[in-house]
Amino acid sequence: MLNSFSHWPYKSCFSARSSWRRFFSQNVVPIRPLSRSFFFKKNYRYNSVPFSPPSSPDPQVLNFLQKRIQSAPRFPKPSALLELGKPRLTILVVLTTMSSYALAPYPGLSFGTLVWLTMGTALCSVSANAFNQCMEPTLDCQMARTRGRPIPRGAVRPEYGWLFASTTGILGSSMSFLVNPTVGWLGLANIVLYMGVYTPLKRISILNTWVGSIVGALPPLMGWAACSGGDLSHAGAFFTAAILFAWQFPHFNAFSTMVADDYKRCGYQMASWKRPALNARVALRYSLLFLPLSYGFVWSGIVNPSYMVGASAANLYLIAKAWQFYRNPYKTNARSLFFASLLHLPLIFILTLGSHMFKVWKDSERIEPDNSSSGD
């Protein structure tokens, strides 16, 4: 009895220490803090730590890729080079930029500015996408979805890819600078953000999705800045970019769940396979954000309050799909949220542009009789 009593403080100390050790090793910190092992994957628990170092590519994959690259034609076809720019994504980026240009309530829309803006944005986007593909051929060739891209399928040698990406980047940002310096800097910064931060971050941290969403949100700011002469202080600029930022979470988190196995196999650090519950929660959270963001367009005077009827219907449709996905974050619900997001964005843009044009027309009608009466 005495014996066991004399031991109890020791025992409790020991068990407290071991439970702390267990807690830390299971949840946050590697067993040897601040040692070299801190940076290695084996001491991390994926479920609790969003950071892990990129894994080195499989030698078999490297061999396969090398053979493909060696058999690539000496001079690539222009169509293969264009594919490097992800044309469908680039068209979407240009459309969001042009829509934002049309929404900005500033006088003196100019055809010349619109042409430079469109070409500048398109070339910047082509450049960013080409850099992205030049940086990831070892990963692209491991996924069914990306295996057919020009570099992994052996249609373009990486050196031509780099050359193409740099040339389009220089041309695109120069054209954007011709519109005005704000547009130029935004275009250039977006290329750097996509290739220099987002692309490497995909293999390091689940935070990549937030950075990727900033990349998607900057083109509307370019459109706005082109119309306003570089002024981004109007609340409408914020709401246009915020809509694009928020949209990417239901869209991308759902997509990422659909291809989660591929992402996991290649070592892409995606919330869809590392933290599926968080992934679905974030998709729902940003879908809900559409309600206040849409009202932001009314509040900032871009559209009339009647806009909220159509916008709320579109937003509630997306929210319903995001809620289903949140309750059951499985592939079937992810697919249905993904398609809902594909429908939702054009719907919101068409509604916003339509309501804006209607408002401009109504406002001009209200002003015109005043002008004629003052002329009399």
Ligand SMILES: CC(C)=CCC/C(C)=C/CC/C(C)=C/COP(=O)(O)OP(=O)(O)O
């Ligand atoms: C003006 C300008 C520079 C615009 C850039 C627009 C742009 C490139 C947007 C991309 C948005 C994005 C995060 C896509 C996913 O890339 P991903 O690498 O995850 O896609 P992947 O897996 O298909 O390669």
